[in-house]
Amino acid sequence: MSQSDLFTPETLSVSDLTEDIKLLLEGNFMDIKVEGEVSNASTSRSGHTYFTLKDEDAQLSCVIWSGINRRLKVELTDGQQIIAGGDIQVYPPHGKYQLIVRSVEQAGIGALQEAFEKLKSRLKEEGLFDDVYKKPLPRFPFDIGVITSATGAAFHDIRDTLERRWPLATVHLHHASVQGTNAAPELVRAIDWFSGASNPVDLLIVGRGGGSLEDLWPFNEEAVARALHRCSIPTISAVGHEVDFSISDFVADARAATPTQAAILATPDINEVRMFADDLSTRLHTAVEERVADQKEHVRQLVQSHALQAIRQKVANLGERIGGLKEKLHHRQQMRLLQQREQVSNLRHRLEIRNPNAPLEQGYTRVRQDKAWIKTLESFDRDTPATIEWRDGELEVGSK
Structure with missing residues (x-):
């Protein structure tokens, strides 16, 4: 290798670089613990749980495989402060790294206190603590x-x-x-x-x-x-x-x-309620008795009052007047009844006088031809049958 090659950077493929990073990270970040806040937690149909662990400056993708999930029996929600333990794994197709979680525990007191104050401040600003709610x-x-x-x-x-x-x-x-x-x-x-x-x-x-x-x-x-x-x-x-x-x-x-x-x-407290109810009952009973006594006294005063005496006298006077009117009415009724009886008697007498059968009762007879009374000799037809009527019967004459 020439001296110039020592200072020339090696050109790597994406796969080679990613593989080197994978070996570096996975070889040096095994069985680690990371503390942070859970966000975007979700569980797939296959039972894997995916979430992001974050703090103010960074975030880390995490996954709990279904087998680990069944063993841990944890259910994560957004906002939880936890310590996740596991290994860093690089996924070359996406060029990303994530934490393969094998343990989950509550975060330490320092981080929890800080998270408490932050959440308290944020929810207060949103109005969740307001008295209006x-x-x-x-x-x-x-x-x-x-x-x-x-x-x-x-x-x-x-x-x-x-x-x-x-x-x-x-x-x-x-x-x-x-x-x-x-x-x-x-x-x-x-x-x-x-x-x-x-x-x-x-x-x-x-x-x-x-x-x-x-x-x-x-x-x-x-x-x-x-x-x-x-x-x-x-x-x-x-x-x-x-x-x-x-x-x-x-x-x-x-x-x-x-x-x-x-x-x-x-x-x-039910004992206080009972005592309160008893007290109300006593007060009500006392109030009713006092009210009844007051009304009785009021009635007694009314009975003895001049106004009531005047009313009594007026009622008595009206009673006497009504009695007099009743006597007058009775007298008028009696007089009216006598007058009506006299009128009935006169009518009866007149009817008796006008009774067509009265002569028969006195022994007279009555002649009738063709259903008509014969009152004169001139009206009598010698050739027509006639009926002679007495008080106790009648007889037909002149019939062949």
């Missing part, structure tokens, strides 16, 4: 949904407090993991399930007991915050202890320092 809690909830671990102490604290404080409520538990990489997706599904139910509960409590920042991190995930924000049911966030604050505390309609306090915040 806060729904009022119902005064007397009878169906209460709880999203937490079915085996954790938080649910038992909530249930025991509700049974003691407000036993009229029915508690509906929806189990969800409350820590680890699977927790955020399960919390989102549970919130959406309650929000979309055909027979929704009156109130929803989402929470868990205390723990480290890593343990509580699912309640700081953006996906959980947005699920709480779009939830149609009033929500209470009850995460950790009094000193713990999570993103869900700012987004939910109310924040409780502990799960036990959430149960207290969600419901009235």
